[in-house]
Structure formats: C-alpha cells, structure tokens
Amino acid sequence: MNYFIILTSLMKILGVIFLIILPMVSYSVYAERRVSALIQDRLGPNRVGPAGLFQPVADAVKFLLKEDFTPAHVNTFYYWLAPCLAMVPAIATIAVVPFGSTLLGVPMVIADINVGVLYVFAIASLGVYGIVIAGWSSNSKYPFLGGVRSSSQMISYELSLGLAVIPIFLLVGQLRLTEIVRYQIEHGWMIAPFIGDWLNVQKWLLAIPMFVSFCVFTVAIFAETNRLPFDLPEAETELVGGYHTEYGSMKFALFFLGEYAAMITGSALIVTLFLGGWHLPIPSWNGGFHWTYITGDAEGWRGIAGGLFNIATFFGKVAMLLLVFIWVRWTLPRFRYDQLMRLGWVFFFEIALVNIFLAALMIAYFPA
Amino acid sequence: MPALLFWTFAAMTLVFGAAVVLNRNPIASALSLVLSFLGLAALFMGLDAFFIGIIQVLVYAGAVMVLFLFIIMLFDLRAEERRRINRVAVVGGSAVSLALFVQICLVVAELRGSHDQFPALPATRTDDVRDIGLLLFNNFNLPFQIIGVLVLVATIGVIVLSKRELR
Numbered sequence: 001m002n003y004f005i006i007l008t009s010l011m012k013i014l015g016v017i018f019l020i021i022l023p024m025v026s027y028s029v030y031a032e033r034r035v036s037a038l039i040q041d042r043l044g045p046n047r048v049g050p051a052g053l054f055q056p057v058a059d060a061v062k063f064l065l066k067e068d069f070t071p072a073h074v075n076t077f078y079y080w081l082a083p084c085l086a087m088v089p090a091i092a093t094i095a096v097v098p099f100g101s102t103l104l105g106v107p108m109v110i111a112d113i114n115v116g117v118l119y120v121f122a123i124a125s126l127g128v129y130g131i132v133i134a135g136w137s138s139n140s141k142y143p144f145l146g147g148v149r150s151s152s153q154m155i156s157y158e159l160s161l162g163l164a165v166i167p168i169f170l171l172v173g174q175l176r177l178t179e180i181v182r183y184q185i186e187h188g189w190m191i192a193p194f195i196g197d198w199l200n201v202q203k204w205l206l207a208i209p210m211f212v213s214f215c216v217f218t219v220a221i222f223a224e225t226n227r228l229p230f231d232l233p234e235a236e237t238e239l240v241g242g243y244h245t246e247y248g249s250m251k252f253a254l255f256f257l258g259e260y261a262a263m264i265t266g267s268a269l270i271v272t273l274f275l276g277g278w279h280l281p282i283p284s285w286n287g288g289f290h291w292t293y294i295t296g297d298a299e300g301w302r303g304i305a306g307g308l309f310n311i312a313t314f315f316g317k318v319a320m321l322l323l324v325f326i327w328v329r330w331t332l333p334r335f336r337y338d339q340l341m342r343l344g345w346v347f348f349f350e351i352a353l354v355n356i357f358l359a360a361l362m363i364a365y366f367p368a
Numbered sequence: 369m370p371a372l373l374f375w376t377f378a379a380m381t382l383v384f385g386a387a388v389v390l391n392r393n394p395i396a397s398a399l400s401l402v403l404s405f406l407g408l409a410a411l412f413m414g415l416d417a418f419f420i421g422i423i424q425v426l427v428y429a430g431a432v433m434v435l436f437l438f439i440i441m442l443f444d445l446r447a448e449e450r451r452r453i454n455r456v457a458v459v460g461g462s463a464v465s466l467a468l469f470v471q472i473c474l475v476v477a478e479l480r481g482s483h484d485q486f487p488a489l490p491a492t493r494t495d496d497v498r499d500i501g502l503l504l505f506n507n508f509n510l511p512f513q514i515i516g517v518l519v520l521v522a523t524i525g526v527i528v529l530s531k532r533e534l535r
Contacts, residue, residue, distance in 0.1 A: 078395070114495050118422045125430025129402070132434070136395060136441050144441070151438045155431060175497055 008106050016094060016110065020315060024322075025260040026056035032326050039330045066249035071138075074246060078137035083247070083254035086130030090261035093123045097268045098178045099314045100278050102296035103307035108278070109178055116177040117169075120269060121162055124224060127262065128154040131226075131233060131243045134255070138246040146242030149337065150226065150233035156344040157223035157230075163352035164217040167209050167359035168273055181277035185293070189276040190214070195291060202366045209359040214274045216352050221266040223344065226259060228329040232337055267321035271314065278314040374414055381407035394440045398433060405429040416489055419496045 030045070030052070037044025046052040070076060096116050100108030113119060128151055135147020168190060169175060172183045188195035190210045193203045223230040234242025244255045271277060281291035296307030335343065380403065387400035405428045412421035476482050504512055 113418055114493075114497055115418045115422045118419070118426060122422050122425040122430055125426060125434070126402075128430075128434055129399075129437075132437055132441070133395075133399075136437075148438065148441065151434050155434060158431070 009110060012106075012108070012110050013095075016099065017091060020099075021091060021094065021261060021264060022257075024264055024315070024319070025257050026060065028260050028263070028322050028326075029059070029256070030056050031322070032329075035323065035326045036330045039327075060253075063250050063253040068249050068251070071246055073139045075137040075139060078133050079246075080251070082130050082134035082137060083251045083258075084130075085133060086127070086258035087254050087261065089123045089127040089130075090258050090265055093120045093265045094268060096120060096177055097265070097272055098181055098277060099268070100296070100311035101307055102303075103311070104296075104304065107178075108296075108307065108311060112176065112178050114174075114176050116175045116180075117165060117269075117273070118175060120265075121158070124262075124265075125154070125158055127224075127258075130255075130258065134247070135233075135243040138243075140246055142239045142241070143243050143245045146233040146235075146239050146245075150243060153226075153230070153232060153340065153344075154224060156341060157220045157348075160216050160344060160348040160352045161220040161224060163349070163356060164213045164220060165273060166352075166356045167213050170356070170359055170363055171206070171210075177272050177277075181272060181279065184276045185279050190274045195281060202362075205366065206359070206362050209355050209362065210274065212351065212355045213359075214270070216348050216355070217273070218270060219348060221270065222325070222328070223340070225262040225266050227263065227325055229332040229335050230340055231334065232340055235334060237334075263322060263325055264318060267318045267325070268314075270321055271317045275317055278310040280310075280313040374411070377407045377410040377414070379407075380404070381411065394443070395437065398436050398440055401436075402429045402433045405433070416493050417496055419500055 033055075034044040034046075034052070036042075044052065045055040048054040048058045070079065095110045096113060096119050098107070098109035098112070102108060131150040132147045135143040135145070135150070138144070168180065171190075172180050174180065174183075184190060186195070187193055187203070191207055191214050193207055226233050231242075233239075234244065236242070239245070244252055247255060279293060279295075281293055284290060284292040294306045294309050296303050296310060298306055384400040384404040384407065388397045388404065391397040391400060405424055409421040409424040409429070412418075412424060
C-alpha cells in the first residue's frame, strides 16, 4: 500500500469535512435565517457578533448544553441510531465529487471510482433509513406518519433522479465524475456549451435536453433532501415536526445538520454534472478573444493559488445553488401529499423518459 | 483488498446474516439484512467489481429493503415479539439448512475448478461498467430486451390487479 495516497486521502477527507462542509452547513443555517428574514421584510438574527455572524457558534453551544432527554416511550437503541444514520450518508456522498483541479500535484477528489454517480445514488438511497427509523422508533403517530411519507417520497423521486442524468452519460460515455468535468472543460457546461466551437448549432440543440435534465434533476434533489416545497415528512402544519417531533438537543441538531449537508452534496452534484464543476473560464482578449483557464498545474505559488482558486470556484458555485434552495423555500408553498406523488410519477418520470429518448435521437442523428 | 478488510467485511456479512434469522423484532431483522448486504457489497468492491458492489447497495439495500421496512412498519410488531418459539420448527429448519449446507459442500468439492487456486486480480483495473455494458448490449441484447418486456408485463399486471380491488 502506498502511504502517500493514504496520507493525502486522509488529509482530503478531514479537510473537506471539517474545513469546508461543516462550516458551510452552519453558515447555510445562518444564511437561511437571514435570507428568509430579508424575504419576509424582517431582520433575522443580527445580535451575536457583527451582523449576527457568530450566531452558528451560539447555536452549537446551545444544542450541546441542552439536557439530552430521551422520552420513556421510545425504542431507545434505534432512537439513538437514527440521527447518526441521517448525517453519515449526506457526508459520504461527497467522496466521489471532484471539488478542485490539483493542489501540489494531488488531484482534488477523494475517490475517483469508475461508477461515480451510481455511488452517489447508492449512498443517497441509504439516507432514507435515518428518517424512517426515527419515525418508527419514536413510537408516536406523527413521527411515524413522517417516516412512512419520507420512504415513499424518496423512492418515487429516486427514479426521476436516476433517469435525469442518463442523457449526460449518453453524451460523455462515462460514469466517472472527473471525466464529466473534463468533458465540460473542453466543450462548455452541459446546459450552456459556450466553449470550443460554440457557434455550432447542434451543440446548442443538444443543450436543450440537458437543460430539461437539469430541471428534473434539481427538482428531484429538492424532494430527496426534504426541502420545501417537498418537505412533507416534516410538514409542521399537519405532523407537528414530522419524523423528528420526539427529538431534542444535539440529536435534533444532527437531523438538522444532515438536511443541510444533504443540500450541500446535492448542490455539489448539480454543479459537477451540469454547471462545469470546478472550472471557471475567464474571457480574455490577447490578440483575439479566447478563454483563460486557471488550473493547479503551474509551478510554485501560481500552482497553489490556481488549485485554491478552483476549489473556491467549486464551493462558490455550490453556495450560489444553496441560495437558490433557500430562495425557493421561502417563496413557494408546500405541495399536498397526493400532488407530490402525482408530480413525481406522472410528470417528472415521463419527462425524464422522453428526454432520454430525445437526447439519444440527437446524439445518434445530429452529432455535434 | 488487504486481508484484514476482507475478514472484517466477511464477518460483518455472516454475523448480520445470522442476526436476520435470530432477531425477534422484524425491523431489527430487516436492518441486519441491510448491513449484511453492505458487507457483501464491500466484498465485491474488494474484487474490483465496483459496478456489482454499487448495484448491490443501490438496488437491495437502498430500494428493496426500504420497501420491506415500509411494509413491516405497517404491521403490529408487538404480536410478533410476544409469539413463542416453536421448538419443532427450529429443529426442523436447522436440520434442513444443515443438510443443504453439507450438500453444497459436497457438490463444490466435486467441481473441477474448486481445487485450483484462483488467479490473482490483474494489476491494472478494468473498466467493469464498460465491459458489462458492451457484453450486455452486444452478446445478450435479445435476452435483455425480453427481460425488459417481462418486467413491464409484471408491472402492468400488478397495477391492473390492485386497481380492480380498489373499485
């Protein structure tokens, strides 16, 4: 075994989780509260630190210091297990997502495996267990209803999630996520192929099914992460708090963090598949128009700066998508449960199927 | 795959496989089955068969077992936990499974290839997704299509049957 690979992998895992994902989770909670306040013409949390920036720290301390209460009527072992199961899959999916080019010659992806996106779907499909077990082990009717709703909702939307990405793989011919990013560096983003021979009409025609895929995939990610307008498992107006009604203190916080971590990994996936991943071509004029790429390949400090710039680009794109998640949440009302199911099975499933057919036709008869 | 990891995941698969049968609580059984599947998936990946390992997780642990849980949760589990163990069934069941195990061992011992050592995995990883896809769509295209039609027929049949009951 190569110790260099083990050491760098370990550093990448620790760095991504503790330096990027967890701070991002706590600050997306803060952003959620501030943006919702902005949308509703309120102030939001602005007391702790400048503009309320230390609010996540105060919240974490509050969650940790609260009494860790376990109700008497719950199934204790599973009641404790559920919050962990909600958190782990959300973070584990980030392992295959390339979040940067290279830094000091080390590729910025934790595990570059050839089944890439299938791995993401497999781990994400395990995320439902946390919610289902929480609902069942609480031995109380509202959490139970939340758990049952969540299991059927996740299974329904996993279908459109899986079908929506097939046009991309028809085009790229690979499941490996680094290959998909490489394709987009050469040909432009999936939904906007402006790089290379960008006047080619067929390339832009092909971008239409990609855009449909992008829409279906994004909606399915909303449903998979239980975000409004699809947060039926925890609809407060009907189910009190849904599957986490009986939870308090840090155990509740883990569900909360799990939801935001799932949002971040979902956004990371959307960015990788449709929005060009970690690269950001900069338009420049040097004896004719061309795109300038920044990578981590250069010598010395330029390489390090380039690598860091790519990582920042990736998580910048993710942060933009997180803002969209928040924006949608505070703009749209919640769907009814039967509407949600109808939407998933009658509309998105069919749209995704027809879209695959269209994309296959275009790739076969009008190759770009 | 290092031997330590192999033994860990093999033990995980077997222990939780046994737990499926030994647990009194059906939910605990179902979750043990999920863990057993995960161990099996890890063993597949140790053989560089990433596609099969991931499909194992995606289809069995992620979809089939969620549906199982969904159904089990709708039952009254207390009745199941209170039920007494039927001694005759336990002894009979153990005898049958032991007989099956002995038979399998005897058959495997007779096989020609079972005494040879397995060849080592190739040093460079093959792209198993591409290989499986090429094989499936070039050599076995017709059986693949037929299976698709069969699954479609089964799906439509289930919908027709359940709709008739509703009316």
